[in-house]
Amino acid sequence: MGAEGSGREEMLELATEAFRARDFQLAADIYECQLRAIRAGQEDERDELRLKRAHCLALGGRLAESLEEYKLLSQQGILRPQHLEVLVERLAEAMRSSQGWTDGEQPARRLLSCLKCTGTLYEPVTLQCGHTYCRNCLEREREGTRAPSTHCKLCKDKLHASGTYRINVVLNSFLNKYFPAETRALTLRHEGNVLYKNKKPQAALEKYREANALAPKDHLLLSNRAQINASLRHFEDALHDGNAACNLQPTWSKGHLRKAQAFAGLQKMDQALKEYIICIALDSESKTAKLEAQKEKIDTTDIGVRKEWKTHTCGNLTNAVQMMSDNKDALKNSSTPLALTSPEQKNTQKRKCDLINDDKAEIIEGNSKCFRRARTQSPSRDHDTQSDLVDPLDLECSLCMRLLYEPITTPCGHTFCLKCIERCMDHSPKCPLCKEVLPEYQTLRKYSRTSLIEELIAHYLPEELAERKRVNDDEMAELSNLNKAVPIFICTMAYPNVPCPLHIFEPCYRLMIRRCMEFGNKQFGMCMSDPIKGFADYGCMLEVRSVELFSDGRSVVDTIGRRRFKVLHQSERDGYSTADIEYLEDEKMEGESYTELLRLHDAVYDQAYKWFSSLKQGLKTRILSHFGPMPRKDTDIQASPDGPGWCWWLLAVLPLENRAQLPFLAMTSLQDRLNGIRRVLLFMSRNCPR
Template sequence: MSSQEADSSLMLEFAAQAFQARNFQLACEIYERQLEEKKAGLVDWGLLLKRADCLACSGKLEEACDLFQKAAAHNKLSADHLETLVSCLADHLWTRDPPAAQQHNTDALTCRGCQGFLFEPVTLLCGHTFCKKCLECQGAGKSECKVCRASSEPPYRVNVLLSNILSKWFPGQVRSVQLRQVANGLYQDCKWPEALAIYNEAISIAPQDYLLYSNRAMIHFSLKSYGCALQDAETACKLQPYWLKGHLRKAQSLVNLGRSEDALKEFLFCLALDTGNKTAKSEAQKLLLNLLSLQNDQGDLPEILQTMSHPLRLKGNVLSSLSTPIPQRLKMVNMDIKNGVTISEETDPKCSNSIWLSHQTPETTLSCSELTRTSTGGPLAIVPSTYTTRKRKACLKEAESEQIPCKALNIDPAVTDILGNDHSSDSCVDSSDLDCSLCMRLLYEPVTTPCGHTYCLKCLERCLDHNPKCPLCKEDLCEYLAIRTFCKTKLMEDLIASYFPDELKDRKAVYEEEIAELSNLNKNVPIFVCTMAYPTVPCPLHIFEPCYRLMIRRCMEIGTKQFGMCIGDSVKGFADYGCLLEIRNVEFFADGRSVVDSIGKRRFKVIRHSQRDGYNTADIEYIEDHNVQGQEYEDLLTLHNSVYDQAFNWFTALKPALKSRILSHFGPMPANDCDVQANPNGPAWCWWILAVLPLESRAQLPFLAMTSLKDRLTGIRRVLLFMCRSRPR
């Protein structure tokens, strides 16, 4: 290899690296210099096409087009060579007017799988709702929620309450979906005229359902009525301006009508919505190649250059459709543009024209086995603008997560919904339709069980405390109980907030009053009637009774994490003195049992005994030790040190096995306090030794009630003296 060839090879390597680093200007200059150094009359078409790619990526689309035209004139251009140019054109659409910047409205009752009205709705454990058929089309095994990516698995049970509501409130739309399914079956049997008649009926019922127009366009296409197919596809695009499938069908209709440039504009717009859509990219490359070759024979490229110079003109009727007012309907902001569809380019034996998207059928479930999800990311090297793949995804994610107030759903009984149904009659929409079957009140924080029944979250938890079965159908919910995370049904919450805001406000006020009452640590304090508890001393508990499951859960939910502990009393139910415990940790088991790690905090005296929801409660007042001063304090300090040494010696003399059990349960003996009156409950070691000493509960209770540290120390000394005398020698 000569030095000149070596230098040329090195420069080409530099150019490739510059292109990869997105320094398109440098790469373009290197390729241009290399082309100039070639002998006169000889053109390195590979270098020329690479330079054209650099020009396109740097935004010089007109110059790039000249080079591609030159290559086409010598039959050196293929559709694959136009991949970069097509991507740049689509990227210009995104840069100038990104879809994520638009407000993309879909109905609140739209399935995120098939993009159609919910039919036979199934609520997953994550709280999101889809059509049953959409979930079943994902396969027999586990599948992912298209909203939160949580895993789910069959069997899929219809949400009974939501299904009844949809049938009552939206009978027309439910009927249209049923007709659509019948028509889909007829289409698959190649009974296209019959399917067309069914779709005509469905559209007369739901004239604003864009899926019906899209599917009817498919039937017109199969019947080679391309003009009708285009009309329906355009209607679908007007109703849903940023729906990828609608624009794909419109583009294919334009191709068969011979309107290549308009079809190219639509395919480029599809790529702006989803840069990873292989069908749109492939078709756009083929059309652009044909147009370049055709215009080459005519000598210039006026329309193509105009299109490339002004990418916003590519949208044509799409932009004009945005100015058309969409009828008042159920709305929510939802940017689902990134969930595009990649479709195989094999021919469909049922279609007479092989150019149609092969696996598209009137079935609107985009998640069927023939379709696969794609990401929106594209090759970094061919995206010239600052909208990199990462920024596109971030932009889409931000728009997708955008929330608007529930009132924006525009669900108003006084207006006409998307079906054209008049809800002016109050008998159609009734708040009782959304009542919990357990508390008979408006659903608050609704959750749906795997068997399809919906309850208030708190109502369901209380039922599962007693029996791990569905309160209505008695289906076993042990596995559901084991999850311990009951996600609220988002759609049900939205319906309640939109239809019955006043009732929801009242329901929430009642709930907040109950929570405020439960948060009071002086009145109606929950009492666990069990063993003796002391301040600063750990108190592990095994919770299995339903009433105490409820009590512990409430303590955790309201945030106090505190409850009282008292020993039992045959007359009053529980003793007049106890200790407030603070929950440090709770470990739940699959069957609903739990182990609570708690520690003593404050002593209290019971003022009034009572009960709530099956467990004991009490009005209490807290008690503290009385402080002393002067000579009394000096005497108290002397007594304290003496009793501490006595207790320490007693514990040290215990047998190793017994000492080990005490240490594992209560921890080490606390150190001697310098200021014996610093803690209102007295020194911590006093309570530790009382918990360790083998005394009956009735003998321990007086120590808890004492407000004199001197009396408590004197009592402990007497017990220790008795224990030392009774110890076997």
Template sequence: MDVRLENHLDYFIHDNTAAAGLSPEMLAVAREAFRAGDFNLLAEIYGSQLADLRHPDRSLCLLNADALSRAGRIAEALDSYCTAANLDRLRPNELGSLVDCIAHTLRVKECLKECTDSNGVSEDEHSLDLFSCRLCKGLLIEPTTLECGHTFCKPCIEDDGVKECEFCRYKLNKTNRELKPIGFKVNVVLSGLLSKWFCAESEARRCWLEGDRMRNEQGFINALEKYNYALEKAPFMCGLLARRAELHMAMNNFRQALQDGDAMCRLTPLSPKAHYVKALALNKAGYNEEALQEYLYCLALKPDWTSVKLETQKLSDSTMLSEMFSTFKTDGLPTSSLRLHPTGPASHLKPASHLLDSLHSTPRRWSHTPTGRRDSLSDTGAETKSSCEVSKTLASVRREVPPQLLDSSDMDCSVCMRLFYEPVTTPCGHTFCMKCLERCLDHNPNCPLCKENITEYLATRGYHKTLLMEEVLQRYLSEELAERSKVYQEEMAELSNLAQEVPIFICTMAFPTIPCPLQVFEPCYRLMIRRSMETGTKQFGMCIADDIKGFADYGCMLEVKDVKFQPDGRSVVDTVGVSRFRVLSHGHRDGYNTAKIEHLEDQKVEGEELAELQKLHDCVYEQASTWFTSLKDNMKNQIVSHFGQLPEKDPDIQGGASGPAWCWWLLAVLPLEKRAQLSILAMTTLRERLSTTRRVLSLVTRKHPPPRERILHFPLKL
């Protein structure tokens, strides 16, 4: 329940029932009617209570007026407010219900709900197009793209009050590690495009900013000159009109401020900001009645604007029940229409309907300056479109790129010289295709154009697409972008076809089921690993080097499990062996080796041969277990930390294409030269592999334990 009404009800029930002759039972019913929202019943209760009193009670008159207001019965409410005003001057906080009711009536009468979308977006939001800054609502000037990919005006995001992105709430990093301010760099490509496509408005925006700087330095005259020049270039910029109106008011040029407010209302009749500026100018110029009307329209457009509501209530106290019901003699008017004059109770009469007529006629002149005065500042005879009609017209007028100025070459990547695909912008303000930038950073942590060091950007892997550029491409170059996308998808499909071409990492021995961690720093392999992730295969081949062919004829496919990027561009890649292969042919792509391969599988045996193979398997496993157990604890711990424990025996020794996992674990940790390991990897029968392993174990156990570095065959590429 409204706090003031609750207090009034409590006062009447507990403290004043006997003195006023009021019925506690009826006030209890009134309380329930209020809770139920039945304000007509509430008004009848208060009206009957007032009728029974010999002298009007001011508090009860206010309760009755509030109830009538909430019920939409404004004329009757005004009469009750006037009765209360005759007893004691009205205060602003006593007019909240009346202000709400009138604003709601205007909103319904002018069909303002139809002029906003289903989500309640006002004309201010509708007017924002692709090239508007979401902070200042104007054309992007000095467009600056954040790491999250969203673009704003440079002065807007450098404002101390802006802490995060308006779209995604990305926290702005305005200081570096030395706690020095970071200057946001202008997006070079977008800045050039906006200056080309919207030349006059861009120039006007620059003058606007210069004017703001001068104004902050108290250079009002110079600032006004800049604003005037900017509005000559772009007279439709409501934000600039508002700035000039504020400057005029600061200079006490209320007449000129009112003209700017009037122009704003003509351009954007459903903008709360426009009507607020006009109301402020009217108020300062002394047009209180018209200012009140504009404030009410602000609330009709934006009901939750608290500060405007308070101003409206203050102005209502001094204007609505003062100037609008000014004292004059009229014959034959009802005594219930008495009202309070600013200097005391009124002694003359005027109908409450006068205010209603004034307010109901107001919407037809929202975009005009005060009417009915000899010093009116605008042509009050001019007719304007209805608010809804104008709103629909303006909502459809958005910035569009002139077709004659559209050139796809303006949006070409400076690395690949093709149309931007997944454009990203560096901290220094240059834009590239995402893949092009990544490939450049594989070789050098500097911007490909200006050579500025962007190591920190590289370390965070902040490759977020520049969303504005992406939207521009989709809207204006959709066919070219579709063709560019088709070419890219074809390239990815070719790269993901491992049956046709497998990327080869030349480094160390790898084995099925065995982890193989790698440190990757060479540009060609950084590209190779990234492509394996982008295509979704997450696989590549591992081979040892060969002096003649480049790499060995046999190798192992590795699957990427995780990639951790380092600040200097290197990456630690966790992989595990998947399957063995034989190289059929060698090839190259973009600096790394490739191969056409065939996968290897163990030959299967049955019957007595399988039984003999099972015995050999169990024997070698026991021999391997004994050897591993005999190692010193520190050596065992290091082996386990890199390769894990010795795997258990497989229930089905022929279940996998490469045989039991423990055989490959043992081959990885035994002190064998790479060529010897390679020969075992190439074997396609489990019997041959087990027999060879048994001979190696026999040799190892007969000799002294080998040096630790040969046991720890950890394949890190440094």
């Protein structure tokens, strides 16, 4: 006996290790061998081994065999609801696989539906991430969680728990104007919810009946009415509403939950269990469906008295598996050689399958057609209206008075074009309409477009949207032109290849820099001011390398000089200056002239290097930190249209007045520029202390 007991413990330990290694087949086989060795008087140990084997068979996909084990346990009166958790999950996975669903599959979304409740939007609130929900849905989720913040269901962006949710004015007006019946039905639905919460189900039912008459295709109305009917024990009416909700949204788990609860109320346990399994297959996080499926026909408080319920439970599970498994690859391997022991057992299994075959075929075929139809609706627009009835003025920006383009909804509920609200934030951190302070918009400069308004415009106003996009593209092309109407920053001298950091605080230049960044070229012109003309006739293009924004809207822009230009015509756009320009290029030298130019270049470079080296260390350090080291001599001094880079670096560090610097920028002769630099260096070496 000692050796036998020791051997059994070793085998059970081996089965445990196999289970941990997810080798469920080996674990089940070991438990089967140990079951055969159980002697009379060891019923408790036998039941424990049978339960473990049932779990292993279920996890290994051998559902038919696992059901036989669960059935035996149920008949012996030891099966509890929690014991069926593994089986229920595997049944749901099998159905999910056979139907081609994904866990958490979303129902076909209607154009104006809430992303949380899936019903038509009621008092729509647009979050900073750009997604829109019912206000009640957001408030209910906030009240139901202790966490400091929840998350957007679609993008997982954090939703702060503080503050008031403001209704999106544009969307709310659109719903009230073009969908008055649906809006009235939503109001009645929420009135009914309040009555139901106050334990007045009959009055709530009347509200829902009135709402359903106005919006007969609202699946959420039908689902909620099914719940009310079930609470009043009107299970036939609840089943009717649950069926209607599932027909409208076949992949909506809540609709199947309502059907299951109605079937359970009618004592139709097979159908109830099947609907619970469908619900779990669509949403594995449905705790209600899991608990109900596990305790179906098992009373945990009176398990010894109602044994006929235990037997029927496994019958329900068996039917559910058979209805899913016939002709389905997902359960193709559920039968094993152990199940094929005798002709009598084969005939018995065949008769069982024949009894449910017709019912199974009808259910599977109906479900498959229904779900395929749902997947082809992209998206459903049951409460659509004719596009030609929508007035473009209802989707117009109140700032530019044009169709909303890249719409942004502020926390106060007002919607503007992206570029319009950005320009407003350049001047003030307040909403242009209600004057509510929006400090986070000016600080973060992070805008997310309101996706639902974009979808509405694309659906109802496609021609107007195409025209609006064409006008916007034309404007962008005009603004990105680096020859015509080039933006001009009027400030100081800038030179090719020389850094030029800028502090931006004026609203007009905030707009100018933002446009330069958006268009991709990241360039604008820099000119000195002129008391008569406005700005000088010559300047240098600057390219933005980085922008650092501050909380008050100011920014530090790191730029570097590129090409020189001559101003042909001055103009203005949106508060900042622009100009038509032509780019300057040094004249090319050849032959003896080039040889002479090269000698001059080398002599002036040596002279400049000697002057810079003679400066005091403190001054040199400041120059190096601001402008960088002096560039080396170019291999080809005429390779760049602006000449050698060291010339411009030197002009930037030389202590010259602006009126003395500007002629160098206008020169197109490298020889003249070198001679001018030589004269300045000579003057500096004679008269200026170092």
